[in-house]
Amino acid sequence: MGDEPAVNLAELEERARAILTEAVFGFFAGGAEDELTLAANRAAFRDVRLWQRVLVDVRTIDTATTVLGQPVALPVLIAPVALQALVHPEGERAMACGAAEAGTIMVLSTVSSVALEEVFRAAPGPLWFQLYLPVDRGAAAELVARAEAAGARALVLTVDAPVLGRRERDLRTGFRLPSGASQVVPSDGGLSTHGALGSLLNPGLGWNEVAWLRSATRLPVVLKGILHPDDARRSAEAGVDGIVVSNHGGRQLDGAPATVEVLERAVAAVGGAAEVYLDGGVRRGTDVVRALALGARAVWVGRPAVWGLATGGTDGVAGALGLLRAELERSMALCGCRTVSEIGPELLVRSS
Ligand SMILES: Cc1cc2nc3c(=O)[nH]c(=O)nc-3n(C[C@H](O)[C@H](O)[C@H](O)COP(=O)(O)O)c2cc1C
Numbered sequence: 001m002g003d004e005p006a007v008n009l010a011e012l013e014e015r016a017r018a019i020l021t022e023a024v025f026g027f028f029a030g031g032a033e034d035e036l037t038l039a040a041n042r043a044a045f046r047d048v049r050l051w052q053r054v055l056v057d058v059r060t061i062d063t064a065t066t067v068l069g070q071p072v073a074l075p076v077l078i079a080p081v082a083l084q085a086l087v088h089p090e091g092e093r094a095m096a097c098g099a100a101e102a103g104t105i106m107v108l109s110t111v112s113s114v115a116l117e118e119v120f121r122a123a124p125g126p127l128w129f130q131l132y133l134p135v136d137r138g139a140a141a142e143l144v145a146r147a148e149a150a151g152a153r154a155l156v157l158t159v160d161a162p163v164l165g166r167r168e169r170d171l172r173t174g175f176r177l178p179s180g181a182s183q184v185v186p187s188d189g190g191l192s193t194h195g196a197l198g199s200l201l202n203p204g205l206g207w208n209e210v211a212w213l214r215s216a217t218r219l220p221v222v223l224k225g226i227l228h229p230d231d232a233r234r235s236a237e238a239g240v241d242g243i244v245v246s247n248h249g250g251r252q253l254d255g256a257p258a259t260v261e262v263l264e265r266a267v268a269a270v271g272g273a274a275e276v277y278l279d280g281g282v283r284r285g286t287d288v289v290r291a292l293a294l295g296a297r298a299v300w301v302g303r304p305a306v307w308g309l310a311t312g313g314t315d316g317v318a319g320a321l322g323l324l325r326a327e328l329e330r331s332m333a334l335c336g337c338r339t340v341s342e343i344g345p346e347l348l349v350r351s352s
Pocket of ligand 1: 279
């Protein structure tokens, strides 16, 4: 393996696999049931063809953009991923530092290895906070207030997990949450994914809770886990600021479509009323171009950032994003796009 940096994100994943236990690697890498949706997320990117464009002066390429008005150096955010201390002792703190080093935003999960206040204190850059909304309104209001007080720049309500997808890898490997792993998950340890994480979820979550959250905070609200165009339309009607077209990285409904497959329909349904992001299977700079050409404002990456964290802490996270940024710059040049705003639907090769 050597000390040379990984050539691409697939290689980074292999390096992470080599240093993590099978159970921990499986918890992060795995999806629900037969992992069909997990695989589809990757496969669907391959079906989106891009027109190369030539004889454009591409000496200067600028990957900077904004999300909800907040500047980022590249249109790639770090998705909320639970329990990051499982792969690195500094966990979410190192992830937040890596995001800042790369000039982007990390979305901190409710299921954090350390208290959210500690992560915000350690973070040199902006963070958004992902919510699993507790059933109890008082507890929900308290969590929102904590995130606001800590300095969150947006709240991301995850809506695709009323119940937990069945992660069979965890059952096979006997993956257990370590004791003291989280501020929210009961910290007595030895709990299975299905026992502990399942207890955080709210099968009663509905549009009423979205309306409540909208009115309970002045922060921008983003709904994460939208696939169907009707849900996208309704999100916009509910007055949210953004949606994430996401199938939770293939960890919830196995059989759900790949995100890139349904992105365009969600973008059309929202009709410009909210920003639309995509996550799931983004592993190449060309994937970022594809998603933006299909209408996403930015993409989020989950596992690649974890592999960076596992292999190199803060620098590893920044390195993973750096790989993606270098690929994005090259892909933009080959598509004749000098700025992110020049990436549009005319880059897509339509079959007819
Ligand atoms: C191990 C793991 C834990 C995750 N934890 C959360 C979470 O706590 N909250 C959430 O909204 N999404 C969670 N996700 C989903 C990610 O935010 C994101 O949707 C997904 O990882 C994107 O796909 P990618 O990993 O292929 O980039 C998790 C994903 C993984 C792999």
